[in-house]
Amino acid sequence: MGDYRLLYRGGTGEIVEKKSRFIADVTPIASEEEALAFIEGVRKKYWDARHHCFAYVAGPKDELMRFSDDGEPSGTAGRPILDVLTGSGLHNCLIIVTRYFGGTLLGTGGLVRAYTAAAKEGIANSTVMEVIPASRTRLHMDYTDLGKVQYILSEDGIVTEQTEYAEGVDLTVLLPTDTAEREIKKLVNATSARISVTDGGEVRFGMDGGQPVIFEGGLC
Incomplete structure (x- = not known):
């Protein structure tokens, strides 16, 4: 879909x-x-x-x-x-x-x-939502690469669902399916392959008031 x-x-x-x-x-x-x-x-x-x-x-x-x-x-x-x-x-x-x-x-x-x-x-x-198929992707990086990664994500209109700070930084992002592979290559190149990428599976999402709404089941 x-x-x-x-x-x-x-x-x-x-x-x-x-x-x-x-x-x-x-x-x-x-x-x-x-x-x-x-x-x-x-x-x-x-x-x-x-x-x-x-x-x-x-x-x-x-x-x-x-x-x-x-x-x-x-x-x-x-x-x-x-x-x-x-x-x-x-x-x-x-x-x-x-x-x-x-x-x-x-x-x-x-x-x-x-x-x-x-x-x-x-x-x-009414509230009409554009629902987009996406890959829910976890990005792990050092703090030194965070600014660069966030800039690229913002520039490309990528939605960040969650941010976790520990020894490094973990961002859970929603990469539109048709551009996910290209976006990951861009991030890997920008950080000289220091970023770690984990695929969290396919979802669909829309935006409501600036916040993502996740649809993990089928749309009837």
Whole structure:
């Protein structure tokens, strides 16, 4: 699996079009059961709304894909929401857009634009993470080489997960799989082979607030 866009935390967005309110709730899901339970929860929360239109995808290759217009004219709600979802590159994700009718008909084009805009607003208010396959690598070095190694790692945008100080220094770093071998050669050359490198295995990681989040299991 290459780089993977993951909805790490859901969010809510809202737009108003000709007094109609469109409220988008976005959430990560791992199964159809989770999706249906979330939809039911939103229906209960906004029990007095006219429409609850949704789309969701789940599975390693988006095998599960569903959408619903929930009473809106065919093709004006569920499909546009699904297009936003698939266009975003997100996986294992559900968007449900609740509409409170404002008294003015929007027409098919207006509905498509409104549901599209609401879905995008929901994603914009969520936490989306780029998940990167990487080698979790332990680097051991003398203190004299620490500054040089840290400079190279910083220059190349390498994430340091942990730093331990003892007789020497141990850095646990996350080397993107496609550049790991090249990065290690660079560090070995820069320290005249004084650095010790231990492969800690393959992981996937993303960044949340400047901190790495590790995914050691599969991404469903």
